[in-house]
Amino acid sequence: MSTPTLKQTTPRNGSQILGIGAYRPDIIVTNDDVCQWIDSSDEWIQQRTGIVTRHRAPRETTVVDMAVGAGAEALAKAGIEASQIGAVLVSTVTHMYATPSAAALIADKLGASPAPAYDISAACAGYCYGIAQADALVRAGTAEYVLVIGVEKLSDVIDNHERTISFLLGDGAGAVVVGPSDEPGIGPTVWGSDGSKWDTIGMTHSLMDVRDFSEQAMKGDGVALAAADEAHSTLWPTLRQDGQTVFRWAVWEMAKMAKKALEAAGVTAADLGAFVPHQANMRIIDELAKQLKLPEHVIIARDIADAGNTSAASIPLATHRLLQENPELSGKLSLQIGFGAGLVFGAQVVRLP
């Protein structure tokens, strides 16, 4: 008996972003608010980071709530029914369950079940990772429409009194629908990781430590708990970064990757309508733009001033705003690059919806 030849999906020529949605939570945290917790000033924070305010969600709001808000808008803008979605990809590091995924619940709440759904853990590069996968799924014929969501509730993992990263961070969600297109609408993704810098951005301690702390608490060992609390400033794990090392990598290494993404797509900076880097710090954005020698007509996303750094949500949020403020960008090319904890990065040129 001969082995039968397997059937395969039929590949497509191209994929594109069809619609974009955003969710910005209501609580506005100003630099003066931040200065209640750290010894700083509005002027210092603006000068060093370009951040004026950040949006944060109330305690009871979850990444699922925010993702559903952004996802619903993306579907409506794309003119696609939830039932047509062939996969739901959710990039986040602030879904507070190791399992099950946020994506399965988000898919269900949006009405996209039984679409395959999974989370992506790639921090601030997560949205670009999601776009890379959505593009591959659509072009391979594995899915027709893919919902990609970047969502973070970073306010759950900050320590207001530390000064390496917490004051930069905000909450929010951005989402896009990727679907088939005759002309390529998503260029090749230039992506990668550098685990040798694993400890330059990340949590103060692991959930295993939290388990040990809770066991000590159960035994009534207040001395051990107080010592742990002092060592970490809080028993709850929170984010830290080695800002200088990260800044150097984020500007000079990422400028090279952004140039590679342009080359891979067969375009130059002059062909771009927009540049949407991860909104980490205005100084990184400015320095990247300088390294890339962007022509004046290229509009640079600077959503960070109002939104703060929202990790996986920052690129879709910033893109959503650019399109609202500059509707003429629709159909133009945007260079997007995400980079962050891992360290990981991803960059691609996309045609704006």
Place this chain on the structure above:
Amino acid sequence: MASNEEILAGLAEIVNEETGLAPEAVELDKSFTDDLDIDSISMMTIVVNAEEKFDVKIPDEEVKNLKTVGDAVSFIAAAQA
């Protein structure tokens, strides 16, 4: 290979470009943070530009040891040797 005077002049030029400080304010005994008011992000920009200009490697862990302009000049001179 550049002389110490040339390195100092080159550094002063880089500092001027990043911060707007007059090149003559960049003297060997000046502290980057305390005297020249250069923050950690500007310092990194200066370091990377210095690497390019003088064709040396200044590792991240070395940057915190470069407290004064003189420290930077010495490090670059040694790295070039």
